[in-house]
Amino acid sequence: MYPRIRNISFDCHDTYALTGFWSAVLGYARLPEDVPGDPEAVLLTTVEDQA
Amino acid sequence: MSSTIHNISFDCHDTYALAGFWAQVFDCPRQPDDFPGDPEAMLLPPGGPEVLFIAVPEGKTVKNRLHLDLQPADRTRAEEVERLLGIGATLVPDRVSPTGGGWVVLADPEGNEFCVLGNAAERAAAAAARAAAAEVAEPA
Numbered sequence: 001m002y003p004r005i006r007n008i009s010f011d012c013h014d015t016y017a018l019t020g021f022w023s024a025v026l027g028y029a030r031l032p033e034d035v036p037g038d039p040e041a042v043l044l045t046t047v048e049d050q051a
Numbered sequence: 052m053s054s055t056i057h058n059i060s061f062d063c064h065d066t067y068a069l070a071g072f073w074a075q076v077f078d079c080p081r082q083p084d085d086f087p088g089d090p091e092a093m094l095l096p097p098g099g100p101e102v103l104f105i106a107v108p109e110g111k112t113v114k115n116r117l118h119l120d121l122q123p124a125d126r127t128r129a130e131e132v133e134r135l136l137g138i139g140a141t142l143v144p145d146r147v148s149p150t151g152g153g154w155v156v157l158a159d160p161e162g163n164e165f166c167v168l169g170n171a172a173e174r175a176a177a178a179a180a181r182a183a184a185a186e187v188a189e190p191a
Contacts, residue, residue: 001124002078003131005099006168008059011116027053045056 007042015041058093058101059119062111063161066092066104072160073102075138076121111162118163120154123170128155132167153177 012018016034019041023030026043034041063069067085070092074081077096085092092104123131132155136142139160146156146164154166169177 003076003121003123003167005059005096006120006122008056009118009120009166011114025054026056 007045015039019043056100058103060103060105061161061163062107062109063104063163064106064110065161066090066106069159069161070094070102070104072139073104076135076140077102115164118165120166120168122168122174126170128167128169128173131170132157135167 010018010022015038016036019030019034022028023043026045028043028045031042031044061069066089067087070081070085074094077094077099079094079096082093082095090106094102094104096102121131126134132142135157140157143156143158143164154168156164156166158164168174
């Protein structure tokens with residue numbers, strides 16, 4: 001078994017604003033714990049990730 | 052309705068060589084119609100989005116703003132990093148976590164950075180350690 005692509009990472013300045021944009025593009029929900037000023041934010045893109 | 056991620060594209064000089072490297076990373080075959088000098092090459096990693104390589108004239112100048120994070124399946128992060136170094140990846144030394152935890156940053160043969168995470172068990176152990184440390188810092 002070889003590695004799989006776990007996620008795609010974006011370097012950015014404003015994680016919250018950028019995930020807001022990509023959430024609208026892709027239709028994926030923000031995590032409730034992500035807040036403005038967060039050093040990291042995640043959008044969940046697969047059923048497995050959301051489990 | 053929103054959009055979906057159809058594929059991930061890499062700009063590069065040598066599509067055939069770079070697709071060959073990433074085919075070894077994912078252990079997936081090249082597309083039969085890809086050839087040396089092709090302006091485009093495609094890979095279909097199992098369970099992942101398609102990965103497209105596009106020939107561009109310009110070189111890479113600064114750190115990629117977007118990268119892949121790989122999770123090993125049946126070996127540790129250290130074992131997978133060793134394998135990847137053996138097939139042509141290079142270590143990006145100034146991106147490695149000082150604690151050795153988290154992830155290891157490597158670059159493909161054209162310098163595109165990517166990260167290798169811990170496998171599922173390593174990630175679970177790290178999460179448990181973080182939770183235990185938080186409990187010590189902030190007792191209930």
